[in-house]
Amino acid sequence: MRTQFYATMAALALLSTNATAQEIGLTGVISTDLGLQSIHYNREGSSWYVSDSQTKLFTLDAKLGIAVSPEFSIQIDAWAQSASGTVIGQGPVRSYEYDWETMLAGAAIHGTYHIDDFYVGGAISGGGLSYKEVGYTADRHGFATVALEAGYNAEQFRVAGQLSYTGAVTDDAKNNKSNAWVAGLEGTYYLTPDMSVTARSIYEHETYDAGFRDLSWGVEGRYKLEDKPLILSLSYSNRIDSFQNAGAYRATMHSVFAGIKIPFGASSTNLRDLDRAVGLDLNPYYYGRNSIR
Numbered sequence: 001m002r003t004q005f006y007a008t009m010a011a012l013a014l015l016s017t018n019a020t021a022q023e024i025g026l027t028g029v030i031s032t033d034l035g036l037q038s039i040h041y042n043r044e045g046s047s048w049y050v051s052d053s054q055t056k057l058f059t060l061d062a063k064l065g066i067a068v069s070p071e072f073s074i075q076i077d078a079w080a081q082s083a084s085g086t087v088i089g090q091g092p093v094r095s096y097e098y099d100w101e102t103m104l105a106g107a108a109i110h111g112t113y114h115i116d117d118f119y120v121g122g123a124i125s126g127g128g129l130s131y132k133e134v135g136y137t138a139d140r141h142g143f144a145t146v147a148l149e150a151g152y153n154a155e156q157f158r159v160a161g162q163l164s165y166t167g168a169v170t171d172d173a174k175n176n177k178s179n180a181w182v183a184g185l186e187g188t189y190y191l192t193p194d195m196s197v198t199a200r201s202i203y204e205h206e207t208y209d210a211g212f213r214d215l216s217w218g219v220e221g222r223y224k225l226e227d228k229p230l231i232l233s234l235s236y237s238n239r240i241d242s243f244q245n246a247g248a249y250r251a252t253m254h255s256v257f258a259g260i261k262i263p264f265g266a267s268s269t270n271l272r273d274l275d276r277a278v279g280l281d282l283n284p285y286y287y288g289r290n291s292i293r
Contacts, residue, residue: 026066027267027277033059033233033259041089041251051089058082059259059289067266073112075280077125079289080105104129108282110149117154123147123280127287128163128170141178142170145284153276158188166284173286180206180285193270194224204285214241218255224263226269231261231271 035057042050061079068074084101106127112119128142147164162184165266168174186200197219204214218237224230243249267277283289 003153005084008276010121026064027263027265027274028060028062028272029231029261029263029268029278031233031259031261033057033208033257035059035255035257037085037255039085039251039253039262041249051087051204053087057255059256059257061289063280065267067277069262073114073277075110075112075278077108077110077158077280077282078106081289097134099177100131100133100290102129102131104287106284106287108145110280112149112280112283118150118152120150121148121280122185123164123282125282126169127284129287133138137138137185139172140170140171141168141286142286143167143173143178143286144169145282146250147282149280150281152192155272156190158190158272158275158279159186160279160281161185162282164282168284177207178286180204182283182285184283186274190272193272194226196222196271196275202283206285212237212241212243215255216240221262222271224274229261229263233257233259233261235259 037053037055037057039053039055040050040051049085060078061077064076066074066076080103080131081174082101082103084099086097086099088097089095104127106170108123108125110121111121114119123146125145125147126143127145128140130140132139143166145164145166147162149160151158151160162182164182165179167179168176182202182204184200186198188196188198190196198221199217199219201217202215204212204216206212206214214281216237216239218235220233220234220235222231225232235255237255239253239255241251241253247285263274267273
């Protein structure tokens, strides 16, 4: 999985000069983000099932857009994220502490049909994750995702919606009955063509056992340096996980990310045009960016 991802990143890097990309009608963006995440776990009615985790995350992803015609476009995504943290908790007899690390990666392809400022389309994706607690063998799981996407691009704002289903591919994931539905909605307002604010909300329903139900929201600000291929971003998100078959188990997560993005190609001169070309963002439940639990 890692080899395939880095091969994809290398191929995209070869295209990442504006002259080459513009000549063949491509638009793309390469991004890297550093994040901090604080997670608090608790079970209602229990004085001992309480734990906290402080997590560090690093994300690398790339998007490449191809305008096949004025009415139809293709977007290709690839991403990877690593995370590590320490869990400190209180059990029924004594306290505990352990270190853990996770690596996830995926790729997706979107096909989009444009009707004036409206668009509708779909996406398919595959990927996986590896989770390991220090001293134990890593658990590895593979998944596939299908999604429906629709939205509207105006001069001053943008609205995007998505509905996706993720199912298990590998035996371990199938044995866990791991699959999930995700519905997301986001809106972006352009303060200027080079400065934007985005708000998003996502509902996730995982059917593992009795199932997790997750609700998250977040905000992100972006600024593109004038006449330079560099975008600065800062985001915050909050997510609450509820597990239906564990005595009102809940996990509350706060995440902050800071990142830089390098746009290139035919529609990379400002944020508004860049979002029209490579603004789709498929984020599957198990292996999407910021899916760390």
